[in-house]
Amino acid sequence: MARYQLQMLKALDVAKTHFYHFTAIVIAGMSFLTNSYDLFYISLITKLIGCIYYYIPGSTNPGSLPPNVIAAINGVTFCGTLASQLFFEWIRDKMGRKRVYGITLILMVVSAIASRLSSGQTPKGVVAPLCFFRFWLSFGVGVFAMQGFGILAGGIVAIIVSASFKAAYPALAYQVDPVGLTIPQADYVWRIILMVGAIPVALTYYWRMKMLETAPYTTLVARNAKQAVADMATVLNVEMEAEPEKVERLHGNGVLQLSLFQKDIFTNVGWIPSAKTMSAFQETYMVARAQTIIALWGTISGYWFMVAFIDYIGRFVIQLMGFFMMTVFMLGFAVPYNTYWKISSHTAGFIVMYAFTFFFSNFGPNATTFVVPAEIFPARLR
Secondary structure, three states: OHHHOOHHHHHHHHOOOOHHHHHHHHHHHHHHHHHHHHHHOHHHHHHHHHHHHOOOOOOOOOOOOOHHHHHHHHHHHHHHHHHHHHHHHHHHHHHOHHHHHHHHHHHHHHHHHHHHOOOOOOHHHHHHHHHHHHHHHHHHHOOOOOHHHHHHHHHHHHHHHHHHHHHHOOOOOOOOOOHHHHOOOHHHHHHHHHHHOHHHHHHHHHHHHHOOOOHHHHHHHOOOHHHHHHHHHHHHOOOOOOOHHHHHHHHOOOOOOHHHHHHHHHHHOOOOOOHHHOOHHHHHHHHHHHHHHHHHHHHHHHHHHHHHHHHHHOHHHHHHHHHHHHHHHHHHHHOOHHHHHOOHHHHHHHHHHHHHHHHHHHOOHHHHHHHHHHHHOOOOOO
16 A cells, blocks of 8 residues: 555645744643533532532522432533534544534534523522533533643633632622522532633634644545645645646545542642632632633643654553553542541642643543554544
């Protein structure tokens, strides 16, 4: 098959880095960031929804989401993501990456805005539409990467919004003023945090539609070598000729995470104070701050280590190392959890290990599972 390698595909392999490549990185990166933001922000706002809509008058603790509601909100995320992978991975080879990418962005924008507009005065009136539109939001998200930057963005937005409302509408801790915890303004906080996720998606759509279709797809799947050559000649500033007879020969050769539940972990190990000692705004702020710290020191740093060492250590070794270290840390959490980690004096050690779990996820299988298929599979199977 090597002797039939197209001149255009060779040119792509040896091409120097152009401005177009940086543009593609920024656009793809923005969409991945948005995907992660929309998948993981839910851990920041479920506390607020519980305080506002599930408060029981006279209770010694603030309102919280029942286990079945938490399972429903998180479950629709996984179901939507899985369905999306199966559906869009199939249809993009028929419609092209560019068109499918545009469809998913539109679906994300509509679902993101609609899920933030969940209305009603009863808990079911808010949670049911939130789950419905969150499913379609996750369906648009599909496969995702750059979780670290998305989690970081979600944390920063939540910190800014909660701190602003806390300053504008001072509220006492629950144990001092239970009713004051659920002031009407608190309902705006979680909706604003959610709606911000639609902004980068909308901005990305315009620039993605101006980008060209990928050359391997246009050549090997759409079987339009002339168009692919014209596109890549423009991008790479080189002269190439179409080789349709070689395309014909090539054509037949290949036809969520700890992050979603970390708010509960932070409270259980004593990193975040008990909910009844804080107002709703303060609790949102504390959860967002903790999540941002984990993103900075665990998730994002893992990505950069991957970038630095992947060509020196190799994909196989990094993936095995990542799985092994994650297993070690998770066993280290689970076995002595009740007898050791829930003791407040051990909080710092738990947080360090927790951050390293995310570090080796991204300096490991979370990155290699994207890199390896892109390098070894034919364009039609990718």
